[in-house]
Amino acid sequence: MHELGIVxxxxxxxxxxxxxxxxDHVSAVVxxxxxxxxxxxxxxxxxxxxxxxxxxxxxxxxxxxxxxxAVTHCDDCGKDYETVKYGKTCxxxxxxxxxxxxxxxxxxxxxEVSNN
Amino acid sequence: xxxxxxxxxxxxxFAENEKDADxxxxxxxxxxxxxxxxxxxxxxxxxxxxxxxxxxxxDRIRIAVMEAxxxxxxxxxxIKEATGIQSIQLHTGGxxxxxxxxxxxxxxxxxxxxxxxVVLENVGNLVxxxxxxxxxxxxxxxxxxxxGDDKPLKYPLMFSVCDVVVVNKIDVLPxxxxxxxxxxxxxxxRNPKARVIPVCAKTGEGVDAFAEWILEEVSEWKTQ
Ligand SMILES: Nc1nc2c(ncn2[C@@H]2O[C@H](COP(=O)(O)OP(=O)(O)O)[C@@H](O)[C@H]2O)c(=O)[nH]1
Ligand SMILES: [Mg+2]
Ligand SMILES: [Zn+2]
Ligand SMILES: [Zn+2]
Numbered sequence: 025m026h027e028l029g030i031v032x033x034x035x036x037x038x039x040x041x042x043x044x045x046x047x048d049h050v051s052a053v054v055x056x057x058x059x060x061x062x063x064x065x066x067x068x069x070x071x072x073x074x075x076x077x078x079x080x081x082x083x084x085x086x087x088x089x090x091x092x093x094a095v096t097h098c099d100d101c102g103k104d105y106e107t108v109k110y111g112k113t114c115x116x117x118x119x120x121x122x123x124x125x126x127x128x129x130x131x132x133x134x135x136e137v138s139n140n
Numbered sequence: 141x142x143x144x145x146x147x148x149x150x151x152x153x154f155a156e157n158e159k160d161a162d163x164x165x166x167x168x169x170x171x172x173x174x175x176x177x178x179x180x181x182x183x184x185x186x187x188x189x190x191x192x193x194x195x196x197x198x199d200r201i202r203i204a205v206m207e208a209x210x211x212x213x214x215x216x217x218x219i220k221e222a223t224g225i226q227s228i229q230l231h232t233g234g235x236x237x238x239x240x241x242x243x244x245x246x247x248x249x250x251x252x253x254x255x256x257x258v259v260l261e262n263v264g265n266l267v268x269x270x271x272x273x274x275x276x277x278x279x280x281x282x283x284x285x286x287x288g289d290d291k292p293l294k295y296p297l298m299f300s301v302c303d304v305v306v307v308n309k310i311d312v313l314p315x316x317x318x319x320x321x322x323x324x325x326x327x328x329x330r331n332p333k334a335r336v337i338p339v340c341a342k343t344g345e346g347v348d349a350f351a352e353w354i355l356e357e358v359s360e361w362k363t364q
Contacts, residue, residue, distance in 0.1 A: 026236045026268050033153040041149050051144065062268050112293055120293075120329060128297075132149045139143050 027067040030130060031075045035082065037132055042081055045137075052086040052136035058129040059094040060107055094127020157272055160240035164247075164275030174257045174358045175243075177276035179298065182264030184284040185308040187215045188341040189350070190259060194223040196351040201256040201358055206230055206246040208238050209264050226250060237268040240275040257358050266291070270298040277361055280304040280350075285312050289323035292330050299330035306350055307338045 038053055057063050069087055076082035094107035100119035107127055109115075114122055168175055180186050186209065194203055205227040207216040216229035230246045232238065238246075243260060250258065260276065262269045281302045283291050286309060292299040299305065305327050307320065324336050335353065339346035 029235055029237070030153060033156065037149070037151055037153065037156060041147065041151075045147055047147070062271060112296070124296075130153045132151050132153065134146050134148045134150070137145045137147060139145050 027063060028071040028075070030063055030068060031071040034072075034132060035075060035079060038135060039079075039081060041132075041135060047135075047137050048081065049137070050082055050085050050135050051138045052088055053082075054088045054090065054133040054136070056090050056092050056129045056131040056133045058092045058127040060124065060127045061130050062128075063130050065089045065091070090133065092127055092129050095125045096122050097125045098122045154271060154273075157239045157241070160244070161273035161275040164240050164244055165277065168275070168277070169361070171252060172362050173252055173255055174361045175247075175274070175276040176257065176259045176354065176357075177262055177269075177274045177279045178259055178282070179262045179266070179269045179279065179302070180264060180282035180284070181266055181287060182209070184264075184282040184287065185341045186261050186264070186282055187218060189282060189306060189308060189339065189347065190261060191219060191222045192341050192344050192347040193351050193354065194219070194225055194259075196348060197257075197354065198223060198225060200355065202254055203257045203259065204228075204250050204252070204255050206243075206250070206258060206260045208232050208242075208246070209261050215261065226255075232263060235263070236265050237263055237272050238274055239272045243274040243276075256362065257354065266295040266298045270295070270301050278303045278357060280306065282306045282308050283323070284309040285316050285318045288316075289318045289320070290326065292323070292326035296330050299327055299334065302331065302334060304335045304337060304350070304353060307336060308341050310338050310346070311340045311342055 038050060042050055057065055072087040076085050095104050096107040097104050098114035098119055099121045101117040103116045105115050112122055113120055178186055197203060203225050205219050208230040209215055213229045216227045219227040228249050260274060279302045281298060283305055320338060327334050327336055337346060337349045
């Protein structure tokens with residue numbers, strides 16, 4: 025189960041950041057997830073709830089997900105296009121000489137801490 | 141009250157693993173141990189190819205194997221029986237990939253005293269193993285003929301992180317419309333430097349080229 029593994033990495037990194045910032049409870053974790061990353065946001069949310077509630081630091085902590093649209097760049101004509109729509113083949117010049125510019129991120133953007 | 145403080149982190153979940161992997165690589169360098177990460181879809185022929193390769197190499201270098209492909213001891217035992225070398229099963233608990241920390245734990249279970257080469261048979265999966273640096277010196281993958289010559293187009297990341305692509309099961313080429321030249325071209329689109337080695341693990345044909353590559357790599361790692 026890929027997403028559960030990813031959740032454990034998120035928890036590890038959030039714990040570390042919380043420690044560095046003297047935070048004892050995190051109310052939300054905001055993720056940037058690329059559209060063509062290997063992570064499925066719905067599965068991630070399910071795994072998150074299960075694993076986060078086991079940690080006092082993260083009890084009830086919400087997981088917010090920003091989806092980063094995937095963009096591919098064509099090396100032959102120099103244009104960018106939507107990866108999900110056209111895949112590896114450039115819609116402008118039909119070249120296959122293309123690479124992903126963004127859209128495979130699995131990144132912790134920020135954490136939210138309520139101060140009351 | 142009710143104010144929310146935002147702490148920016150901006151960190152990839154893979155970043156920590158990359159640090160662990162670099163550290164592990166450095167330790168292996170100091171010990172003179174070469175770690176090869178072998179990946180493929182399930183059933184492409186990792187175990188069969190490994191047995192052939194080990195039998196070609198075992199009198200020249202000292203080898204150990206870590207099996208992570210499935211959660212049973214079948215492959216580890218098969219390797220031990222067919223080659224006589226040290227081989228252990230890593231229990232991944234259903235995880236779909238290995239990271240550097242899990243690899244390190246596996247290495248801790250081996251006697252590395254006079255080992256030159258450790259091969260890690262990774263979990264059979266073309267997706268996430270490509271994202272997690274295990275700490276290996278090189279990555280190799282096996283693509284078998286029945287999977288199709290367009291796999292490099294469908295799994296670009298996997299092909300871009302591999303230094304060698306072994307194309308296995310060439311004995312069945314007559315029965316599939318697998319174009320080996322096209323496949324080579326697709327692989328080189330993802331990684332122009334990748335070596336492509338066609339083999340038939342069943343008969344051993346071509347496996348010597350893979351073994352030779354490993355031998356060169358290991359001696360370079362130990363001397364430079
Ligand atoms: N025809 C043919 N079958 C092969 C070849 N290499 C492996 N196999 C078969 O493919 C199946 C899976 O091989 P295995 O080595 O267990 O794959 P793994 O799951 O990647 O370790 C087994 O039934 C092997 O006998 C080959 O070169 N040709
Ligand atoms: Mg196997
Ligand atoms: Zn183009
Ligand atoms: Zn995975």
